[in-house]
Amino acid sequence: MAKEQSSSAVELTINGKQRVFDIDDPKLPDWVEDAAFSSDNYPYKKKLDWDEYEEALEALQIELVKVQSWLGETGKRVISVFEGRDAAGKGGAIGATRAFMNPRSARIVALPKPTDTERGQWYFQRYVDHFPTSGEFILFDRSWYNRAGVEPVMGFCTPEQHAHFLEEAPSFERMPVKEGIYLFKFWLNIGREMQIKRFHDRRHSRLKSWKLSPMDIASLDKWDDYTEKRDLMLKETHSGHAPWTVVRANDKRRARLNLIRTILAELPYTGKDKGAIGELDEVIVGAGPGVLKR
Secondary structure (H helix, E strand, O other), rough: OOOOOOEEEEEEEEEEEEEEEEEEOOOOOOHHHHOOOOOOHHOOOOOOHHHHHHHHHHHHEEEEEEEHHHHHHHHEEEEEEEOOOOOOOHHHHHHHHOOOOOOOOOEEOOOOOHHHHHOOOOOHHHHHHOOOOOOOEEEEEEEEEHHHHHHHHHHHOOOOHHHHHHHHHHHHHHHHHHHHOOOEEEEEOOOOOHHHHHHHHHHHOOOOHOOOHHHHHHHHHHHHHHHHHHHHHHHHHHHOOOEEEEEEOOOHHHHHHHHHHHHHHHHHOOOHHHHHHHOOOOOEEEEEEHHOOO
C-alpha cells in the first residue's frame, strides 16, 4: 500500500526534477542537505572559518562605531536597505552591522503590513516617515521594495501598481540622495536548496520557529515567480545614484563581512582604517544584476 503523503508536503520542481518536501518531517532530505551550500553556483565549498570571521567582524564593527561618531559630529545621515528572499539572512546581517552602535541613533525599521490609512496614502509615505534625521543611521529590514517582490508575487498589489512602482522608485530615491543622505541597497541572494534548509531549520528550532511564517511556506512553490520579479527589480531600479549591491549569501559569514565593507568603503568618515576594512570579495559581492550571472 502506498504511503500517504503528509498534508504539509509540497511538490516542487527543482533543476528539472520533481521533489517532495515535507517541512514538518524533522529529517532534512539528503537532496536538500547535499545541495544547499553550493546552490545557485555558490563559489565556495565551505563556510568561512569561525575564528577568521570573528576577527574580521570585530575590526569592521570598530569602524562602524567610528562611523556613528562621525555621523553625530557632522550631522550626516545613512539609510541602508536590506532585501532578499525569506531566510536570506537579512536580520543577521542587520544585527551584525548594528551590534555595537548606539541604538538611539542607529535604528532598525521593520514595518508591519500597512494599515487602512496607510493603504490610502502615497505608497512611499510610510517609509519616508522613518527616514533619518541629523546624525542617524537607519537600517530597513525590508523596505519600499516589498512592492517589487512580495506584493506582486503574493497578489497584494495589481500589475499596474507594480509597474508604476518600478518606474517611480529611481526618481523617489534621487530625492534623499540629492538631500545628502547616503543610501545603500543590498540584495542578499541565496540558492533554492539553501532557502529550503533554512526554512526547515526554523521549523524545528525551539528558538527560531517564530521566524517561519505561513507566507514563507506559501512561497515554497513560487521560486520562479520571485526570481522573475527579482531580476526585473534589479534591472529597472539599479541606478547610478542608488545602485543595488548584490551579496551572495549562502555563507552568512562572508555575506555579512562584505556587506559591512561595502558601507565602510563608501563613507568618508574620520579615522577610517582601510587595512581593518580589507578588500571586498568580488565573487561574493558586486553592483547590479550582473553578479547573479557569474
